[in-house]
Amino acid sequence: MSKRLKDNLNSDYFNAANSMRPQAAKRRIVAYVESYDDIFFWRMVLSEFEDDKYYFEVMLPSKKNLSKGKKQVLMNLVGEQVGENMIACVDADYDFLIQGATKTSEKIISSPYVFHTYVYAIENYQCYAPSLHNVCVMSTLNDHKIFDFEEYMRLYSQAIYPLFIWSIWYYRTPDYGDFSITDFNRVIDTGHFSIPNAYNSIVNVRHKVGRKVAFLQKQNPDAKESYLALKEELKELGVTADNAYLFIQGHHLYDGVISPMLNKVCERLRREREIEIHKNAVHNTQMRNELSCYQHSVESVASMLKKNYGYMNSPQYQRIKNDIRYFLDHRKNTVPNTNP
Numbered sequence: 001m002s003k004r005l006k007d008n009l010n011s012d013y014f015n016a017a018n019s020m021r022p023q024a025a026k027r028r029i030v031a032y033v034e035s036y037d038d039i040f041f042w043r044m045v046l047s048e049f050e051d052d053k054y055y056f057e058v059m060l061p062s063k064k065n066l067s068k069g070k071k072q073v074l075m076n077l078v079g080e081q082v083g084e085n086m087i088a089c090v091d092a093d094y095d096f097l098i099q100g101a102t103k104t105s106e107k108i109i110s111s112p113y114v115f116h117t118y119v120y121a122i123e124n125y126q127c128y129a130p131s132l133h134n135v136c137v138m139s140t141l142n143d144h145k146i147f148d149f150e151e152y153m154r155l156y157s158q159a160i161y162p163l164f165i166w167s168i169w170y171y172r173t174p175d176y177g178d179f180s181i182t183d184f185n186r187v188i189d190t191g192h193f194s195i196p197n198a199y200n201s202i203v204n205v206r207h208k209v210g211r212k213v214a215f216l217q218k219q220n221p222d223a224k225e226s227y228l229a230l231k232e233e234l235k236e237l238g239v240t241a242d243n244a245y246l247f248i249q250g251h252h253l254y255d256g257v258i259s260p261m262l263n264k265v266c267e268r269l270r271r272e273r274e275i276e277i278h279k280n281a282v283h284n285t286q287m288r289n290e291l292s293c294y295q296h297s298v299e300s301v302a303s304m305l306k307k308n309y310g311y312m313n314s315p316q317y318q319r320i321k322n323d324i325r326y327f328l329d330h331r332k333n334t335v336p337n338t339n340p
Contacts, residue, residue, distance in 0.1 A: 027054040030086045032061050034070050041122045042089040044309070045317075049324055058089070074107055074114070084331050088114045091121040094171050094181070097237060097247065101172045112330075115323055118238065118316040121250030125317065127258040128246070129153035131310020135262060138304040140269040141297055147265045152198060156257070157244040159206040160188045162213050164244045165231050169223065172230070179216065185252045187212050193260045195268065238316065246316065254305075262301045270298060 033042050039058050046056040061072040070090045088111075095105040096116055108114050119125060132149035136142070163184065170179040187208050190201040217223070239247055245257070273294060281287030311317055 026052065028085065029054055029056050031056050031058045031089050032086070033058055033089050034072075034091060035060070038089070038091075038122060041125075044312075045089075045320055045324065048321070049328055054328075070104070074104065086113065087327070090114065090116050091250070092116040092118055093120055094168065097168050097234060097239065098172045099233070099237075112327060115320060115327075118319050119246040119250075120248060120253075123250030123254040124246045124248075125311035125314070126305055126308045127250075127253050128308075128311035128314055130314075131308055132258070132262065134310050135301070135304050135308050136266050136269060138307070139262075139266045139299050139301050140273065141294070142269040142273045144269060144272060146268060146272075147195060147198070147261075149261075152202070152261070153245050154242050155199070155202045156190070156205065158241045159202050159209055160248070161241040161244045163187060163209045163216075164239075164248065165227060165234065166213065166216050168234065169227055169230055178219075181249050185249060185256070188248070188252075190257055190260075193264055195264055198261075238319075259301065259305065262305065266301050 031042055031046060033039055039060075043056075043058050046058065050056060070093070074088055074090070090108065092108070095102070095108045096118060098105050100106040100109055108116050117125070129150045129152075132153075133145055167179065167181065167184045170176045171181075188205055190205055193201060245253060274291060277290045277294060278287060281290060
């Protein structure tokens with residue numbers, strides 16, 4: 001064996017050995033999250049930034065009890081523990097958009113150690129409209145595009161947008177109980193969804209929103225100027241008439257709007273595939289085998305929606321990454337590379 005080959009082998013060996021250094025040789029950054037469902041989302045975000053100097057450990061607020069939630073997460077960021085080795089990763093909820101109107105909101109938008117989703121919650125990301133066709137494909141294994149999710153959600157957002165601004169307007173005042181998120185959700189509910197009459201539901205929502213907006217304008221005759229100012233401010237924060245659905249309550253969007261719609265679309269796509277199998281099978285045995293194979297291959301809409309990562313190209317998700325990147329770049333410049 002030549003000396004050059006030996007040197008190369010030794011170099012490869014040490015490079016491999018160095019890359020296998022235990023995590024104890026890296027600096028640990030603890031990332032507290034609100035609930036079980038948040039663990040994998042933030043693991044996906046943070047893992048992209050791990051290297052040979054540090055790693056993240058995503059965990060719930062307490063290992064000693066079962067307490068969870070945003071308040072519990074933020075309570076951990078007190079005392080001597082807060083800083084470069086501990087961060088909080090939470091849903092934005094309305095706290096981002098009300099811009100410091102409450103103590104929680106102020107902490108979320110001002111602390112360099114608190115990171116948030118920018119959209120209301122993780123569910124909103126899973127309902128990201130440009131990704132919904134792929135969810136249907138994953139669930140049904142049928143790539144026939146029979147419904148325009150992006151256009152539907154754009155029109156839905158435009159329909160709810162005027163009332164959404166009122167919702168934020170109220171939540172920036174002590175009178176937020178006069179028009180709660182629950183009240184808002186009742187108005188923007190689409191009701192029963194069917195593919196042939198899908199856009200009728202948008203018209204219905206638009207009518208309900210119009211009536212409620214007129215009522216709120218009458219209740220607040222001096223609010224026009226502040227309403228328009230808020231509209232411009234929300235635009236600067238990334239909220240537009242076309243994407244307002246990303247900022248409404250995540251559970252309502254997920255359970256009340258997106259899941260019923262996807263179930264109806266996927267039901268039709270599965271039926272379409274099964275009809276195709278019936279039509280093209282040469283004999284009954286082949287038909288039964290093919291149907292059995294197909295039915296064992298498809299997945300539920302709920303499970304595929306939970307596994308939907310198509311939001312990763314969204315502008316809001318990129319903002320999270322930019323915040324993490326800024327935090328780590330600043331950290332590299334101020335914190336020595338030593339073990340905690």
